[in-house]
Amino acid sequence: MSDIETIPADPATSDALLQTGALTDDQARLVAEHQARTGQSFDQAAVALALATEEDVALARQAVQGSLALQLSPSSSISEEIVVISDPASPRSESLRLLRTQIIAQHVGAGRRAFAVTGATDGAGASFIAANLAAALSQVGIKTLLVDANLRNPRIDAIFGIDPNGPGLSTYLSMEANRPERVVYANVLPNLSVVPAGPPVGRPQELLSGARFRTGVDILLRQYDVAIFDTPATNENADALTVAGVLGYALVVARRNHAYLKDVQVLTQQLTSSRATVIGSVLNDYD
Structure with missing residues (x-):
C-alpha cells in the first residue's frame, strides 16, 4: 500500500493536485467521482486511478505549502464586474x-x-x-x-x-x-x-x-x-x-x-x- 494511502494528508494540501491545476478538467471530474465513492482524499483518488504518481502529489503539495498566496483565500465573492x-x-x-x-x-x-x-x-x-x-x-x-x-x-x-x-x-x-x-x-x-x-x-x-x-x-x-x-x-x-x-x-x-x-x-x-x-x-x- 502506498504512502499516500496510509499517511493522512494535511487537509490544506489533500487536494494539492486540484489546487495547482495539475489535472485536466475531465481528469479532475473522474477523480472527484472516485473520491465520492471511496471517501479518499482527492490526491489519493488521483493516484488510485493512475492519473498521477506519488511523486506528482509530493511536488504538488510542496508547491502548495511553499506558496504564500495559496495559504490565503479570497476575502469575499467575485465582483459582478466579471x-x-x-x-x-x-x-x-x-x-x-x-x-x-x-x-x-x-x-x-x-x-x-x-x-x-x-x-x-x-x-x-x-x-x-x-x-x-x-x-x-x-x-x-x-x-x-x-x-x-x-x-x-x-x-x-x-x-x-x-x-x-x-x-x-x-x-x-x-x-x-x-x-x-x-x-x-x-x-x-x-x-x-x-x-x-x-x-x-x-x-x-x-x-x-x-x-x-x-x-x-x-x-x-x-x-x-x-x-x-x-x-x-x-x-x-x-x-x-x-x-x-x-x-x-x-x-x-x-x-x-x-x-x-x-x-x-x-x-x-x-x-x-x-x-x-x-x-x-x-x-x-x-x-
Whole structure:
C-alpha cells in the first residue's frame, strides 16, 4: 500500500493536485467521482486511478505549502464586474466572448504566451477588459494567468475578492518572496490563477524595469497557456510601456466618448517604440 494511502494528508494540501491545476478538467471530474465513492482524499483518488504518481502529489503539495498566496483565500465573492459570469447573456458578455475568439485565433493560436492590457487615459476600463477576458479564456479550458501590474492603483484584488494587503507582484519584486510562484492565487476560478498587485511599494517603475520582473515573467509563462497583464494608463506614467516591452505584445483599450483618436494613435506609436506589437484595440462601452 502506498504512502499516500496510509499517511493522512494535511487537509490544506489533500487536494494539492486540484489546487495547482495539475489535472485536466475531465481528469479532475473522474477523480472527484472516485473520491465520492471511496471517501479518499482527492490526491489519493488521483493516484488510485493512475492519473498521477506519488511523486506528482509530493511536488504538488510542496508547491502548495511553499506558496504564500495559496495559504490565503479570497476575502469575499467575485465582483459582478466579471460579467461573463454574473451576466453571461448580456451584449457585453457576448462582445467579450467575441474578443476571446479573436485572441485565441490571432494570439494564443500563434503560440504567443502573454500580453499587456492598457489604455491611453485613465478610466478606459483596462482592468474590466483584462479581468473579463481572463475569465472568458478560462471558461473554455485555457490555463490562464491574470497579473495586476498596476502597482499604483490596482483593482484586480477587489474584483476577485483578494486581500489587498496579501502577497502579490510587489511582494516578489521587492524580494519579500523568493519565487514568483509563491504569490500566485491558483484556481481563483477553474483554469484561472491571479497574481494581484500586492501591498503598495515605492518606485514601481524601477521595480518593473528590473531584471527580477523579466525573470519572474519567464518563470510564470512556462506554466500557463496565456498570461494577461493589467497595467495603468500611459498618460500618467510609463509602467505599461515597460511591461508591454517585456511581454512583446499589448491590447489597447479606449472608452467610447472618453478617449480621442489621437490619444490611441500616440499610445500605439509609444508601444511600437517600446518594442511591443499591438495585437488589437477595444472600444469599451461599459457603464
